[in-house]
Amino acid sequence: MSRIAVAALEDLNAEQRAAVEHGRAPLLVIAGAGTGKTKTLSHRVAHLVAQGADPSRILLLTFSRRAASEMIARVGRVMAGDVRLPWAGTFHAIGARLLRELAPAIGLDAEFTIHDRADSADLMGMVRHQLGLGGTAKRFPMKGTCLAIYSRAVNAEETIADALASAFPWCREWGVELKALSAAYVEAKQRQNVLDYDDLLWLWAEAMREPALAAEIGARFDHVLVDEYQDTNKLQARILLGLKPDGVGLTVVGDDAQSIYAFRAADVRNILDFPGTFSPPAKIVTLEQNYRSTAPILEASNAVMALAREGFTKCLRTARAAGGAPKLVSVRDEAGQAAYVAEQVLEARERGLELKQQAVLFRAADFSAPLELELARRDIPFVKFGGLKFLEAAHVKDFLAILRWAQNGGDRLAGFRTLQLVPGVGPARAARVLDVVDEHGAYGAVRNTAPPAGASEAWRALKEMLAALDAAVWPSDLDLVARWYQPVMDGRYDDARVRLGDIEQLQRIGATFGSRQSFLTELTLDPPNSTSDESGPALKDDDYLILSTIHSAKGQEWKSVFVLNVVDGCMPSDLGAGSTAELEEERRLLYVAMTRAKDDLHLITPQRFYHTQQGRGGDKHVYAARSRFLPSALLEKFEQIAWAPAEGAGLHSQRGALPQVDLAARARARFS
DNA sequence: CAGGTCCAGATTTTT
């Protein structure tokens, strides 16, 4: 067994090996971009197992589900066999699992259902309405903002007032109301036996305050390993400390230069302060050997980070000397940008580079809209990550709401949504039904309520479905709901045919789960993330271009990478340019985008473009300046190109490396 | 009371 481990150690460099072989004392691995972080972490797990650790006593916390399964696969490869790591997953998913188990001990009903972000916002909206905060003379923040504020306070362990001051200064005047709203929101959740994302962390952390519970949970795990530690927040740090107060058996891995989730209350201090939390301090291993990018790309990326205000100065090295400088491409506008990307992508494919090896990254999901049009026009297949989610489509929400209401009759939001699917039922009648659910259950409440005029047939169908659901054995629930919902959809949506495809997909996915409970939980905590347009299974085997927000691109790499809108106002986003901290995060975002590239990197700067958030003025053009993160001193690291679409057919004209400096535009942009 | 239409306003990134 140790022979496997020894063999595997040989293709690690000295630092990686030090991290892998480190004992049980607390360990911090600072892993720069492309330095083999996943490899190191998975080798460490494999090594621990090879040394006799029990895989079911290893807790592996990753940022996303995808990262967890990748890690498991790699551990399996190193061990040359199947290794099951039953406790690998996100903080939220593991939290949900532990809370179901701990429920009786902490006064929680184990049958809780989980609200995703949209559901939580809707519930917040209901409470907001009940408190009469909707019709105020000066606009009260919208439900999504209210939720974000509440969420910030929970995750950063701040008061509402502090959360407002630090992250939502434009809502500061509503401090008192928002505090009352938060209190009412918490009560509503408790009454309905519903948890939101934040509860999964907060309740877990609170339970760990209780020494007996903390000891019992902590003792289950000999090793706790955390990936992407730079993106954890205060609550998550508190959970870890509760599990392993002395840090023994604790390993965290991350890169402060890639911390990009402060908006989710991630706190870089977690990783910076980690070593000093313990005595003696945690051992620090730094990985600086980059295996991903060519030297010119890495140099440019390092140069961008070198201008950062604070942080460990880490200097990544690479042995990949070959390759040209990254390109800084100036195009006329967003349409030109789209044309440039499409053309370059096709050209690269001609040279033999698969579309899958190329990716287009952007700051905000809607930056890619013009590109998506262009790609569609040229028949270039693509898959987009980030942005619109499958779960946000109304028909998907309807379908899941019905199941959720059946699962948890107290989930008022689910019931509210379900009931109003019946023609003739509006908020008032729905509320009347929901008021007697506690007494009679969902089915009973519907039975005891008079049907709306002219819809007795539809009302009876609902009643029958609910009765059937009470008796159903999973996964027959899915068919019952689908059969009832289909006519509803026909009456409601013009494109019912397309939406039906999504419902069928849900049925297929659902059938693979063991119970209604686990289906609903897993789907909320790990939603499929393609938009409905291209969710067709046919695309799976095809070659397609990747479009992704920079946030969703974390941890990934491609041979060729295009970054859109590297322009002040987009990067940094003019929304995130308020405080220094925000600005620094925007800088790291650019760094993350750049370091995804192995061989080719194109940063694109449209000269003139249409600002999407503005929307109202119609055809107002904004002149943009190159991102402030690329000051002129850095330009020597790039090959500058001014690109314009070809006039006639075919050939594209490269007009040499003429830097275009439009000072007038820049002057205007300063005040626009 | 339900449901339609009209208008105003909107702070990016995700578990």
Place this chain on the structure above:
DNA sequence: TCTGGACCTG
């Protein structure tokens, strides 16, 4: 482009 609120009609 979408959401939420106001107002109107049956």
